[in-house]
Amino acid sequence: MKKTPTFQFIKSNQKNERSGQTMIFIIMILVCLTIVVMLNFDVHKIIRTKTVTQNAGDAAALMAARWQGITLNLEGELNIMHALAMVNDDNDTIDAISNIQARLSYVGPMIAFMAAQQAAKNNGIYVNDDFTARIHEHADKVRYVYPTEPDNNGNPLFPEPWPNAWSEYADMLDTVADNGIAAAPDNQHLYADYTSGHPLLDIGFYEAVAGRNWCWFVHNYPNYNVARTDPPTTLLEGYKSYPPTWWPPLPFIPNRQYINSETFGLGINKLTTTFDSFATSYNAAGSSDSHINTSSSISNQVSTWYGYSSAAWSKWDSMDVHGSQNFPVVGTVRPQYNYTGADAVIRIIADITRITPGAGDSEVPQQITWTAAAKPFGMLNEADRPNAFQIILPAFKDVRLIPISASSTPSGGAFNIPWRIHIENHLTKYLAEGPNGLNPDCWYCSQLSAAKGKWEDPLFRQTGANWLAIPENKNLCYTQSGPGGPGGGTRVAH
Numbered sequence: 001m002k003k004t005p006t007f008q009f010i011k012s013n014q015k016n017e018r019s020g021q022t023m024i025f026i027i028m029i030l031v032c033l034t035i036v037v038m039l040n041f042d043v044h045k046i047i048r049t050k051t052v053t054q055n056a057g058d059a060a061a062l063m064a065a066r067w068q069g070i071t072l073n074l075e076g077e078l079n080i081m082h083a084l085a086m087v088n089d090d091n092d093t094i095d096a097i098s099n100i101q102a103r104l105s106y107v108g109p110m111i112a113f114m115a116a117q118q119a120a121k122n123n124g125i126y127v128n129d130d131f132t133a134r135i136h137e138h139a140d141k142v143r144y145v146y147p148t149e150p151d152n153n154g155n156p157l158f159p160e161p162w163p164n165a166w167s168e169y170a171d172m173l174d175t176v177a178d179n180g181i182a183a184a185p186d187n188q189h190l191y192a193d194y195t196s197g198h199p200l201l202d203i204g205f206y207e208a209v210a211g212r213n214w215c216w217f218v219h220n221y222p223n224y225n226v227a228r229t230d231p232p233t234t235l236l237e238g239y240k241s242y243p244p245t246w247w248p249p250l251p252f253i254p255n256r257q258y259i260n261s262e263t264f265g266l267g268i269n270k271l272t273t274t275f276d277s278f279a280t281s282y283n284a285a286g287s288s289d290s291h292i293n294t295s296s297s298i299s300n301q302v303s304t305w306y307g308y309s310s311a312a313w314s315k316w317d318s319m320d321v322h323g324s325q326n327f328p329v330v331g332t333v334r335p336q337y338n339y340t341g342a343d344a345v346i347r348i349i350a351d352i353t354r355i356t357p358g359a360g361d362s363e364v365p366q367q368i369t370w371t372a373a374a375k376p377f378g379m380l381n382e383a384d385r386p387n388a389f390q391i392i393l394p395a396f397k398d399v400r401l402i403p404i405s406a407s408s409t410p411s412g413g414a415f416n417i418p419w420r421i422h423i424e425n426h427l428t429k430y431l432a433e434g435p436n437g438l439n440p441d442c443w444y445c446s447q448l449s450a451a452k453g454k455w456e457d458p459l460f461r462q463t464g465a466n467w468l469a470i471p472e473n474k475n476l477c478y479t480q481s482g483p484g485g486p487g488g489g490t491r492v493a494h
């Protein structure tokens with residue numbers, strides 16, 4: 001049978017079409033494969049970086065906590081030497097020991113800080129220039145601002161624990177920073193920090209505004225303006241837009257005695273009392289191998305000892321399953337571990353660059369942040385916590401990782417640099433000038449602005465108030481808060 005030319009024409013055209021389709025199909029497969037290969041590369045890179053970051057963070061936190069334990073043990077040994085010197089009436093030695101103890105409570109944590117850097121670097125983390133610059137900046141502040149800052153009465157706001165202490169402390173900070181900071185101390189408690197008590201100092205406030213989390217206001221500031229002239233209501237309903245400034249002024253920085261380092265501080269205190277007050281309880285506990293000489297010749301003499309600050313060393317409530325935070329653990333903390341106190345929290349940031357095409361540039365730099373917390377543990381004897389008798393004695397033998405939420409890290413983390421810049425540099429101007437004083441480049445400032453859907457916009461707050469005015473909505477704040485309880489979720493890491 002002879003094929004008609006028309007038919008042949010049609011057939012050959014179909015053939016071309018098919019091979020064209022095959023080409024498109026092959027190209028599609030190639031594109032898909034390329035993306036899969038790139039994605040695979042990225043995933044591996046991310047996982048690797050994440051593992052490296054976690055290992056380095058954990059190692060740095062454990063190392064810092066180990067040095068905290070070593071320092072506490074040294075303070076304890078010095079207390080024992082102090083007791084022995086008292087037996088011999090050797091006042092010069094007692095003075096020398098006290099001087100060493102005062103310096104040790106700064107030098108020890110600084111060694112912890114330095115050792116943490118080494119641990120992070122040994123685990124493959126590079127120096128972070130922002131961290132390094134921040135520590136150098138702070139060293140300058142310690143050196144030049146701390147010695148001269150007056151309090152309201154013209155007395156020094158930051159009295160030195162020993163002559164020239166701030167200069168020596170600044171030198172130590174500079175030495176650590178000169179080698180480069182890879183692991184930032186995330187539970188720094190800087191002397192110039194506001195202690196608490198103001199919504200603008202609460203990082204949760206900014207997050208609530210950004211995420212329109214109206215329940216946050218019910219849980220955290222239900223009657224915030226009760227002390228003011230308006231009837232009691234939530235901060236959301238009570239707030240009045242600028243001008244004038246509605247916010248109360250920021251709290252004062254308290255004037256106190258400085259004994260502990262800002263970084264990895266040990267939470268210790270000077271106790272001026274008789275040795276008897278410790279020894280009585282120590283002997284009552286039935287310790288047979290006590291190496292403290294409780295000779296009556298020293299028992300009634302008043303002297304200054306290094307002990308545990310009761311504010312820092314208390315019950316570990318944040319780990320309490322029945323406590324206010326409803327910590328999600330099974331069982332209760334064993335009594336011999338049930339104490340807060342010295343701990344070390346580390347923040348590590350590693351940069352990774354993706355090669356998979358994203359929404360913007362082909363090379364998208366991203367950051368992986370890892371925080372880890374660790375704590376020295378120990379026992380005085382089989383059953384007693386290290387802080388059972390107030391006075392520091394050598395007791396720390398172990399170090400463990402602990403949950404971040406059970407650590408002493410402040411809200412938002414001490415080394416969240418944009419947050420620190422906001423509270424240190426922007427808030428005063430905002431309180432004085434209202435939204436005009438805000439910094440346009442700051443995320444926290446932008447939450448406070450008068451732009452549509454932000455805090456100073458009355459309509460934004462009205463939206464929230466209207467939502468909360470409906471009882472079913474308000475009930476959601478309580479029924480959907482989950483295991484975290486009233487805070488709307490516990491901050492639990494790993």
Ligand SMILES: [Zn+2]
Nearest residue numbers: 422426442445
């Ligand atoms: Zn700001």
